[in-house]
Amino acid sequence: MSFSYDFPPYRPPSEAFSMLLRVTRGCPWNKCTFCSMYKMIRFERRKVDEIKRDIDTAYSIYGKAIPRVFIGDSNSLIIKTKDFQDVLLYLYKKFPNLERVTSYARAKTLFKKPIDELKILRKAGLTRLHIGLETGDAELLAEIKKGATPKEMIEGVKKAKQAGFETSVYLLLGIGGNEKWQSHAKGSAYVLNKMDPDFIRVRTLIPQPYSPIYDQMEKGEFVLASPETVLKEEYMIIERLNVHSLYLSDHVSNYLSVEGKLPEDKKRMLSSIKEVLDRLKEDEELKRNFEMKRYLRNL
C-alpha cells in the first residue's frame, strides 16, 4: 500500500513524539539572517482538503489513539482562521484522544491577529504556540531582520496568553556576536520579563550554510561569540529574569544544559554556569570541546 503525506521538515525537539501535520509550506517572512530553514522553499498555503487527506492517511496508519500533534511549517497562524479552525475540528474528530496540538507562530502575526480569532483557534483545540523571540534588543532585532519590535513581541505573546495558549518562547544565545552580548542579554531579559511565558527555550547561534549570517561570518562582517561570552550572556539573562517560566536548554547547539523552574531554581542555574566559566579558565579539554561545537553544521 502506498501513502501520500506531506511532512513539515522542522519541528521543536519537544515535539519529537508528536504526529506531524503540515498546513503551510515554508516561511511567509523568510528574511531572518540567522535562519536557513526554509530559504529553499517557496511559501504556500496548503488547501484544506489536501490537509484533511493527510489527516485521513495518518488515521489509517495510527488509528484514533494519537495524543499529540505538531502543526507546521513556520507560522501556521498565517492561514485563514476559518480554515485553521476547520482543520483543527477535523483533527479532533479523527483523533478524540488528543491532549496537545501545537504550532510555530510568529509574534508579529500574533500581534496583528484579532484576539477573538486567537480565541477561536484555542477553542478549536490548538493548545501551545512556539514563538521565536531570539533577542529582546531593538537594534539587534532590526539587524537580524526579525521583522518585529520588542513591543510587538511582548504584545503578541501577551495576546496569545490572554487567548488561553501555553507559550513557548525561543531565545538565541550568541546572536549579538562578541560585541553586543550585553545589550542582547539586557534587552532579552527585559522582554522575557514582560512576556512571562510558560517556557523559555534557549538555542545557541551556530551559523548554518545558506543563512545570511553565515555569509557575513565568512566575509568577516560578523564575529561569532566565544563560548565564554555566550555563557556570560546566559548568566546575565538568567540573573535578570523575574518570570515564572520553565527554562530549558533542549537543543544540541547549547554549550551547557541549564534547566530549571524560575524563580525557584535560579540560584542553582546561575552557579552551574559560574562553575563552568571558572573551569574554562584552565581546562584546555573543555575549551577544545566547546570550540568544536562552534563548527557544527546541518543542525
Ligand code: SF4
Ligand atoms: S526564524 Fe522563523 S520567521 Fe525567521 S525566517 Fe526562519 S522560519 Fe521564518
